[in-house]
Amino acid sequence: MSSGYQHIDACRFTAASIAPLMHADCLNANTTLITDVQIDSRACTKGSLFFALKGEKNDGFSFLSDVCDQGAAAVVVPKSRAKEARARVSCPVLAVDDVLTALHDLAQSYLQRLSSVKTIGITGSCGKSTTKEALSRITAVMGPTAKTPGNLNSEYGLPLSMFGLQEDSRYGVFEMGIDHVGEMDRMVGTLKPSIALLTNIGISHLEKMGSQEVIAEQKARIFHPGLEAGFVSSNCSHLDLIERVAGRNLVRYDSNEISAIDLGLDGWMLTYEGHTFSVKSVGRHLLEDVVGAIRVARYLGA
Template sequence: MNAYQRIANSNLTAAEIAGLCNAICLRPNGRTITSVELDSRQCGNGSLFFALKGEKTDGSAFLSDVDAKQAAAVVVSEEHVAKALSSFSGSVLVVKNVKESLHALAKSYAKRYGQVTNIGVTGSCGKSTTKEAIAKIASVLGPTAKTPGNLNSEYGLPLSMFALDGQTRYGVFEMGIDHVGEMDRMVDMLQPSIALVTNIGLSHVEKMGSPRIIAEQKARIFHTGLQAGFVSEACHYQQVLQKQARMPLIRYALSDIQARDLGLQGWEITYQGIQFRVRSVGRHLLEDVVGAIKVGQYLGADREQIATALEGFEPMDGRSFVHQSKVTIVDDSYNANPDSTTSILNYLSSLSWRGTKKVVLGPMKELGSLSPQAHRKVGMTLAATSFQKAYLYGREMEETARNLRRYGYRGHVVYTKDFEELEHVVHAQTREGDLFLLKASRSVAMERLIPSIRSATDRRRVHYA
């Protein structure tokens, strides 16, 4: 059972949970629910399994598997009641809509802990870093629950919320959306007291339609009843966000602090006369830290508490995380859009480096009709950088490869649509002293290259190209 699924702390039975999620409980028993699961493979003794219907599979197809793992109860739609009763021996909770039932349970569960100040974080990028930094500060003030990893969707948020308990004082949750209406459902569940928007970019524009619609939908995090709302001064859609908000938004910017660039070691920050170091690489991640500082200040943290909380802070894997060995790898593979890609390319280009700078770029997904233009823009940025070798992967990156020379890029270029070929070429050309940047959308899983790159120098001598 994962920490964020510790609903066992509430000692709820299936019959009691039915009253919290608009369900009818068939075959009630006295077993305590120990965890909430959406994946049948993760079920165990005491689990409550929500049989959600996905694009490719229906959770009701795995009820026998769940039963074999000794789950305590399942939540199924009305159409699957007979199947559930025949293939599952525990309690069966019947609902009209399984997803809505999950949301109702999370909402009811959170209301049990009215002492918690919940903080919602959204934006096109920077959510995870901002969330982690806020949680660090909040933890100095009191017991804090937070979104684990990237569980930030309308499925991940309710799972994250089950980390709340009677001791929790703060909850810090990511609220990531990729379609219209999703923020409204997430806000209804969490009803955050404090909300922060990092920025608005082109992520998910394919589903949303335009950056303005993205801004309007993310702005709905600033709901009625909010205590305070925060937004970065660098956000281009502040007016759209402010129009939705019911109170003046609190702005934050890099000018709120003094920062000395330490390169791949991060930043030395001076805040209200106190210095501390964070291991976030790039100005975009530094801005996320500033947002967390402003929220922490609002929560009542003093400068000493903020400095103590953030000393040595580093981002999660995939968010400009630095792997240092014989080869240095900046893993920024968790996500990619034109703004974040341009930012990290320019930052690392300005970095002094003795060895060879190499970049592996994969496609930026969900950009719709704007994709060709966006990938050409990345090519223009790359052409003006100091990266000496560029490895481009994926169908969308063909647009970048086609125009790179025309934009004046003089380095070595490899383009392929085959990941195995990419891995082979990168491995073969890796040398000690190299600096690699890995950047692509999450679905590409570009971090798969890391073991291959790191192992490439095992039997090679130092070589600075």
């Protein structure tokens, strides 16, 4: 069975047919169908395509035998270690220049098969998940919607999230979280979101980024040249810097656009343009995220 959020199994890829999508050399080809894509060896099951990424603490290459025993359809490894991989596993080996780049190449190729989907990228120091959940609830009424499952929002998680898209998907709502310089560029290059939203700039990951200005500049790179529309909270710090990096005027939104009655632990009673609805979550910061989601949804035709 494929992971609940993944639909790559519908493509009926084998190791040989998927190899060109990630510029890989296929060794030991067979006819086993790929059901899902994994970067955690513990999540691999029958039909998984395992990317042997090297992290700060663990090297996925160390678990090749394990994933093969668990029924993996193929493993993705660096070309420099392909011979070693073939000695360890009996399943197909996909040899690539860089394993993370190959994961992004595959996600991008998968997205290109889905011509009718509109993608929305959401970034910011906090509020990404609330905005994603609110927006995806609205777009799901408008058409089939895929969204980031859990917190799969990094340069490792985003490509995995993209496999949640299906042939009939109309919308893909994805979080794009970054913790180091250059990460947003990689994710934007893969997803190329149709619409982007930035919630705010905080001090998380300051130790890796160096300053709030660098954080703002890096997050602002979500507003890429091919973007249809960009949205940003009016209360976001460094707005001038963000718009300068974006190279465009961004649509600004504010919690003052919504009327709110605090219901305490029961959440909020909200009124927007004459429509009244309740939200169970608590905290005033939620209001801005809901308005951001509504503004994007209205742009999409809600």
